[in-house]
Amino acid sequence: MQLAKRVQTLTPSTTLAITAKAKALKDSGHNVIGLGAGEPDFNTPTYIVDEAKKAMYEGLTRYTPSSGILPLREAIARKLLKDQGIDYGADQVVVTTGAKHALYSLFQVLLNPGDEVIVPTPYWVSYPEQIKLAEGVPVFVTGEQENQYKLTKDQLEATITEKTRAVIINSPSNPTGMMYTEEELLALGEVCIKHNIIIVSDEIYEKLIYTDTPHVSIASLSEQLKKQTVIINGVSKSHAMTGWRIGYAVGRKTIIKAMTNLCSHSTSNPTTISQYAALAAYNHDEEEIHAMVESFNERLNYMYDLLIKLPGVTCIKPQGAFYLFPNVKQAMDMCGFKDVDEFSTALLEEEQVAVIPGTGFGAPENIRLSYVIKKEQLQEAIMRMSRFIERHAKI
Structure with missing residues (x-):
């Protein structure tokens, strides 16, 4: 076969x-x-586990909307407003079966055959494979060690073609642990706006930072960059919830609606109990x-x-x-x-x-x-x- x-x-x-x-x-x-x-x-913190048990005992074990329960999407929107000052509606959030599934679904709805996605190296191992599964083409740009392995404005500008659809920014990075500064993000964002390139901002490690410099989401830097960006995140790393499999994507309504429709035919919805566990995570102090x-x-x-x-x-x-x-x-x-x-x-x-x-x-x-x-x-x-x-x- x-x-x-x-x-x-x-x-x-x-x-x-x-x-x-x-x-x-x-x-x-x-x-x-x-x-x-x-x-x-x-x-996983006890208060999260307790809320998951409570949800089960209360019979909250049935299907949910494909985009996730409304209270969780509202909690994610509140988190982004509190942490980054970015104002999103719940209809701009889709909850997924882990952040990896959010990325997979995003590439599926963004890419047509032959569309290119710029992937700075070193990269997380699943980026190129997910792009290929969506019949896209990963285009690798080397992040030099001398520049903390980060993509520069000039590199980005030189790599864009008429087929470029998106660029991935992972900050803090897996595998390097490096973070982009606000100035670096603004420079990259300027190029993306100029060429109408979607920014895939993978922020899954945003809470695990060991410097005095805070995490900056590129979507927070201007209204135009907010429109160009899809934020990918989840509770796996921040709340020690890798096995619960809850991630999310936040962005334009058209993109989020398309991802929701795709999820409705793939996973139906993220695990109900895990959604209530994630809700507890976002409604609690840190x-x-x-x-x-x-x-x-x-x-x-x-x-x-x-x-x-x-x-x-x-x-x-x-x-x-x-x-x-x-x-x-x-x-x-x-x-x-x-x-x-x-x-x-x-x-x-x-x-x-x-x-x-x-x-x-x-x-x-x-x-x-x-x-x-x-x-x-x-x-x-x-x-x-x-x-x-x-x-x-x-x-």
């Missing part, structure tokens, strides 16, 4: 492949330290979020200080998310590995440390390390990495 061409071109998730191999080693008795996780190691961010910041500082001492490893200190994205090109050369995939596989097999090779993010000289584990494990992981490099490089 021949499968559809659209799935034959898909690249398997690097993150999931490494995670699966690490799990197999762990299940066979190896002491594996996983630095590949893309989720907080905190439990004390638990602050505690989680403080813990991640402590771990970031601890791991970063250890990491930059490794031979042949350089790293820009991230400003948000929960990843470090070191360049290991020199270490690979010292150790005789032909590429980062071979380096990462050997590290897992020999020292039982699971990292994500940068090839899946469009960055073949880097690896992604998640620091959402205990400090003792972070220390042990870096010690094993040091031993691994020194052994192969014969330092």
Whole structure:
């Protein structure tokens, strides 16, 4: 049986492949330290779980509108007004089965065959695959390490063609943890307005920031940029709710209506109980979020200080998310590995440390390390990495 061409071109998730191999080693008795996780190691706050239980006991277990329950969409609109000063109506919000599904649905309603989407590298692994599934074309632009891996105005201007439909801005970034400044966003926005380019603003890590500079949504900078932007977000990272699968998209009514219609024929609606759980998350104060961010910041500082001492490893200190994205090109050369995939596989097999090779993010000289584990494990992981490099490089 021949499968559809659209799935034959898909690249398997690097993150999931490494995670699966690490799990197999762990299940066979190896002491594996996983630095590949893309989720907080905190439990979902109790007040959210309690509200989900309450919803179940009250019989709130039936279908909801495809766009999500009205109270949740109103709560999301209030959140955006409070956090970013952007005024949206509930009819400009669609709740989805995770932020990943919001992105998938958005590309499905935006793109016609051959339409181009500008994807700055390094990128989150699913962006190009979702674009291809919508019969679009991902156009990669390298974010240089010297510029904190961020897309510049000149790069954007030079890449736009008559087929360009959208550009993705992910701030804070997965995998780099870098954030765009207001000035950088205004410069990029000026180009997008000039060429009538849709801005896909992935803001899923907006609450996980470790600098005094606040997160800025490009949609907040002008009324015109608000019209050009579709914000993607959710509760997965901010409220430790990855498994609840609640995300959302906010933007023009025409786009949101189209996404809602598409969802009505795909998922019907996001899980009802999860919607009430997310409503509780947005109707509560952010004390638990602050505690989680403080813990991640402590771990970031601890791991970063250890990491930059490794031979042949350089790293820009991230400003948000929960990843470090070191360049290991020199270490690979010292150790005789032909590429980062071979380096990462050997590290897992020999020292039982699971990292994500940068090839899946469009960055073949880097690896992604998640620091959402205990400090003792972070220390042990870096010690094993040091031993691994020194052994192969014969330092």
